[in-house]
Amino acid sequence: MTPFRTFAMVDWSGGNDTGPTPRKDAIWACVVRDGNAVEPVYLRNRALAENWLADLIEAETSAGRRLFLGFDFPFGYPRGFARALTGSDDPLTLWDWFEARIEDAPKANNRFDLAGEINRRFGGRGPFWANGLKRDIEGLPRRKDTYHNPFPDRRAVEHLAKGSFTCWQMAGAGAVGSQVMMGLPVLTRLCRRFAGQVAVWPYEALDKPVAFVEIWPSLTLGAAPEGRIKDAWQVEQVALDLAHLPPEDLARQLDVSAAEEGWILGVKQNRPDIAPPPLRNDCFALPAGVNWTPVDDALALLRDRLGPVTGVKTVPLGQALGRVLAQDVVAKRSNPPQPNTAVDGYGFAGAIPDGEHVMPLLEGRAAAGIPFDGTVPPGNALRVLTGAALPEGVETVILEEDVTVQDNHIAFRGPLKRGANARKAGEDVKAGEIALTAGRRVTPADLALLSAVGLAEVQARRPLRVAVVSTGDELVEPGQAAGPGQIFDANRPMLLAMADRFGFDTVDMGRIADDRVALRAALDTAADTADVILTSGGASAGDEDHVSALLQEAGALQEWRIALKPGRPLALGMWNGTPVFGLPGNPVAAMVCTLIFARPAMGLMAGEGWHEPQGFDVPAAFEKRKKPGRREYLRARVRDGRAEVFHSEGSGRISGLSWAEGLVEIEDGERHIRPGDPVRFIPYGSFGL
Structure with a gap:
């Protein structure tokens, strides 16, 4: 992604409208665009602030400027609170929970009543405290002396940030609790309004045009110059400091690992002050002494060492088709709703x-x-x-x-x-039951079910981005003139189409000649724009196998000699933190390796879990003798209830891929298959094609 060009800082407030005259303890914001600060803006209430923020996001994204937006309240609560309240550890689900329940007007809101309601769920003495209203609220203590908190009093980051306040305090000096409760609904609506354009740090990768980041100016800035309102001066200073911070320094500050609690930008994590050696035994490394890897062992290694990498967003049903659900969907209404x-x-x-x-x-x-x-x-x-x-x-x-x-x-x-x-009412699905489980890719039928049980939106994962690179001096584009020794690039259109059919976003990196400098640049670009890279060709150990050479040079290559036919060599590695699948150059082997290895691995990274293709035992319409030691996949189709295989097993016969409608899988051991013997047929459709 391009660097941020616009930085803005917002000092929030959980209170009521502060009137037309600029004053302290109100909402202040400042924008620094291309290094130049705009006069800080006074926003008397949250409705005006939300409109101002929406206009800012619209203006910057329309102009193609990446926007870094800081807010001075916690983006999360101490561990355990989100699950206790929503059933999910996902902090963005908690954001949605508050947005659905907070009632906010310039002169009044229900934050204290909602705090009391939450407390009553946990015994009526906490976690929130400090009632700022004249009337009593059941369950919300006015002081902390009668208070009992069933959750940690502070987030991990607040133990490291001297001068920070707890998010449970709703009134009085340092009442961060009111800021959080009144701020998260606004951020939720902005995320929904600008769906696909906003990433929330540190919960999501900052790969969108807009970033929402938690920053506390009071932790680093002192008193304001004489004659200036402290809040106005602080938001200006933070925005200017961020704008003038070298991008690599900002990236280091953003490099934190935080779960549901979130983090405050600038607070260092307790990490050992040591640097790792070059990556030699990366996540794809095989156990010591292993040379030939059985297919099942290779699949188990991928399953154990990869995980979801895609962010989560609230998505309207109209945009949910084909998206992967990030959490279980609970029915809001029974189906049927009544007898x-x-x-x-x-x-x-x-x-x-x-x-x-x-x-x-x-x-x-x-x-x-x-x-x-x-x-x-x-x-x-x-x-x-x-x-x-x-x-x-x-x-x-x-x-x-x-x-x-x-x-x-x-x-x-x-x-x-x-x-x-x-x-009967609810004989299909009852309110409160799980209608669809996390990891499911939404189908048209799912949209009907979700609508029927009262859902207008779901938490869905961003589609996995797959970059495809073809390598080799011998390749030319289809339609171009092919000289002696040249062939048309068959792999790239096939792999791009396969990734698209799997439901992933594709990035076509084109074909790269056998030039290490050009290939390095292509891999750098692919790693910046995609979640996983598929290469074809150049993955063995020859003089012109630059994919494997570059991965080896980076200390992140593992050449898996899979006990598989076709597609025995499979190079796996990491390039700038992005997994690389180095597929064979032969189209038949490239397709088989993609289906058997890359497809389930990419599904896991996309958040849909490990994909086990559904196979069927059918009688064979062929005879074959197979030696022990390797698993074989034959191009096949079913006719009259029997599995036919392509007339040639030659991996150069691309026409067999089109002739076939799936694969016959023959187990690792010795086998003599005769007509009528059962064989396992896996249709292409079981892989998602």
Whole structure:
């Protein structure tokens, strides 16, 4: 990403409108753009501040300037609080929780009442304290002497930051608690309004046009010059200091590891003051003495050593298709929300015994969206239409085809069980139940379910970004003139299309000649813009295998000799912290290695968990003898219920990839397959193609 060009600092307030005259203990903000400070802005209430912030974000992003926005209140609470309140450790879920419950107007808000409500959930004596209102609030103590906190009193960073305040105090000097509670909803709405453009530090990678960062000016700045309002002077100084800080120094300050509690920019973490040696035994390193790696062992190593790298955002349902859910989705409403009829017919109470029955028919009816206004007395019937909410007194429905209607009565034959042709409330999903689990990639059917259970938005992960690089002097673009010894680049369009079909964002890095300097530059760019890099060619140990040479030079290469056919060599490494899969140059081997190894690894990095392709045992339509030692994948398709394999196992036969509809997997041991023997067929669709 390009460096930040605009820096802004905001001094927040949890109180009411402070009037038209600039004053201390109010909301102040300052912007420094391209090193030049704008006069600090006085914002008398949070509504004006939110509009000012939105205008600033809109102006900077429209102008293509990256914006660094600092706020002087905690972005998180001490560990355990988010899960206790929301069921999730994700601090951004806690942001959403507050945004849904805080009521804020210029002259009044409900922060003290909400603090009392939260306290009552935990026994009524904490974690919040200090009631700043004249009226008493149940559960919120006025002083700390009757206070009991079920959570840590401070975040880890606050133990290191001398002069910081606890986020549990709601009133009085240092009432950070009110700032947090009234600030997080504003940031939540801004994140939602500018979805995909804002990253929240330190919870998300700062790879967006706008960064929200927690900064406490009071920890580093003293008194203001005479004649200046301290808050106004401090926001100006912080913004100027950030703007003039060398990018590498800012990057070092931003390099912290923090979970749900968050961190304060500038506070150093307690880390040993030592530097690691060059990366030689990186996350892809094989155990000592291992040369040939069985497929299952290689997969287990990838599964154990990789994890999610994508950030989380609140996404409207209209933008959620294909996104990976970042947390379990809990139904807000039951489906169906109330008992309703499954057919057009007539409803009444109870079960009906065998024999003929005649029942009075009430006037009116119940239709979908138009409920019956009243109660159906026992022994009476009511006309009901499919999907209608069952009125009080109706439990059972008989199909209209089984009924004779005459003189305001119905006649029909039993027996009929209680509840026949009726749907119970919540028989599909009950409110409070998990409707969809974290890691699921949202489908059109999921959108129907999410809508039905009352969800308008979900917490979803940013799509994984996959950079694809082709290497080799012999490659030319399709459509260009191919000279002697040259071939068309078949791998790059295939790999880009595969990553796209997997649901990832793709970055086409083009084809790079066998030039180490050019390849280094391409890898640098790919690492800056993507989460994972796929290369094809140049991954072995030859003179022109520059991918493996560069990774080796960086101290981050592992050449896995996989007991696999096709695609035995697989180079894995890290380039500037970004995983690299060095795939074989042969298109058949490149595709097989991508499906078997890169696909589940990238799914794990994308947050959807480890992807196990679904295979099916089907009779073989071929004969094959296989020696022990390597697992084999044959290009295959199913016809008439039997697995056919491509006529040649040559890895240069690209047409076999198009002919096939999946792979036949033959286990590691010795095997003699005869027609009719069961083999495992894995359709391309099971990999997501």
